[in-house]
Amino acid sequence: MNARNLTWSKTEKSVARQAFDSAYRRECATVAQRINAMSRDIANPTDMWRLHDFLSEKRQEIDTKYDYRYSVLIFVFARLMQEGWLHASDLDGLHAEKVSMIQALANM
Amino acid sequence: MNARNLTWSKTEKSVARQAFDSAYRRECATVAQRINAMSRDIANPTDMWRLHDFLSEKRQEIDTKYDYRYSVLIFVFARLMQEGWLHASDLDGLHAEKVSMIQALANM
Numbered sequence: 001m002n003a004r005n006l007t008w009s010k011t012e013k014s015v016a017r018q019a020f021d022s023a024y025r026r027e028c029a030t031v032a033q034r035i036n037a038m039s040r041d042i043a044n045p046t047d048m049w050r051l052h053d054f055l056s057e058k059r060q061e062i063d064t065k066y067d068y069r070y071s072v073l074i075f076v077f078a079r080l081m082q083e084g085w086l087h088a089s090d091l092d093g094l095h096a097e098k099v100s101m102i103q104a105l106a107n108m
Numbered sequence: 109m110n111a112r113n114l115t116w117s118k119t120e121k122s123v124a125r126q127a128f129d130s131a132y133r134r135e136c137a138t139v140a141q142r143i144n145a146m147s148r149d150i151a152n153p154t155d156m157w158r159l160h161d162f163l164s165e166k167r168q169e170i171d172t173k174y175d176y177r178y179s180v181l182i183f184v185f186a187r188l189m190q191e192g193w194l195h196a197s198d199l200d201g202l203h204a205e206k207v208s209m210i211q212a213l214a215n216m
Contacts, residue, residue, distance in 0.1 A: 028153040035156065039147035045136040048143065052163040059160055 003074040003101055015093035016073060023085035024066055031058050074098060078105030111182040111209050123201035124181060131193035132174050139166050182206065186213030 008016065038051045067076055080086035081102060091099050116124065146159045175184055188194035189210060199207050 024153065028156060032147075032150045032156050035150065035159070036147050039140075039144050042140045042143065045132065048136060048140050048163075049167060051143070052160070052167055055156075055160040055163060059157060 003105075004071045006070070006074065006098060008070050008073075009095075012094050012098070013070075015091070016070075016077075017068075019077065019086060019090035020066070020068055020073075022087075022090055023080045024062075027062065027080075027083075027085045031062075074101050075105065077102045078108075081106040111213075112179045114178070114182065114206060116178050116181075117203075120202050120206070121178075123199070124178075124185075125176075127185065127194060127198035128174070128176055128181075130195075130198055131188045132170075135170065135188075135191075135193045139170075182209050183213065185210045186216075189214040 035051065035055065038047070038054065042048050042051065065076070065079065077086055077091070078101075081088070088099075088103070091102065143159065143163065146155070146162065150156050150159065173184070173187065185194055185199070186209075189196070196207075196211070199210065
């Protein structure tokens with residue numbers, strides 16, 4: 001079975017959307033904590049531009065990573081699981097085969 | 109006398125550099141305060157990207173504005189004075205004619 005050509009039921013699409021959004025919120029919350037810490041530590045203009053560089057990099061990385069096309073979603077979920085933003089329980093409701101694919105890729 | 113072709117003595121260059129740096133530090137300190145406030149108020153990812161947009165805009169604005177070429181310095185100082193980042197006392201040590209030019213432009 002090709003991970004790019006899977007069929008997603010209506011229920012699965014709903015589970016996938018929630019899982020995706022949860023991972024996004026978790027990762028953004030962690031970035032926000034880092035921003036808060038960097039912001040509190042600003043002692044000069046260089047620190048401020050360093051915070052800007054950090055935010056630019058994170059935005060680019062997050063924009064690229066969070067790609068909600070069904071053709072790539074198995075790979076996106078695997079990466080998010082590998083990085084700790086997606087939890088196994090977020091996938092409850094997906095077909096077992098999809099979960100296995102995601103976990104197998106996440107463990108690679 | 110053309111504001112773009114003035115002669116700057118060694119002493120004046122030193123005064124100008126200090127004035128320029130003071131204004132830069134003041135403006136950046138104000139931006140840093142705003143960043144701190146925005147950072148504290150981050151409640152969701154959108155707020156975080158709004159902070160990034162703000163920082164991108166400020167960085168662009170500040171990079172463009174703080175142009176330390178002697179050919180444009182009178183105009184730069186006039187703008188900084190108009191915006192409140194440069195104080196009249198920062199100009200102590202510059203030739204009276206330069207100070208008059210800066211103040212006249214700042215009052216326009």
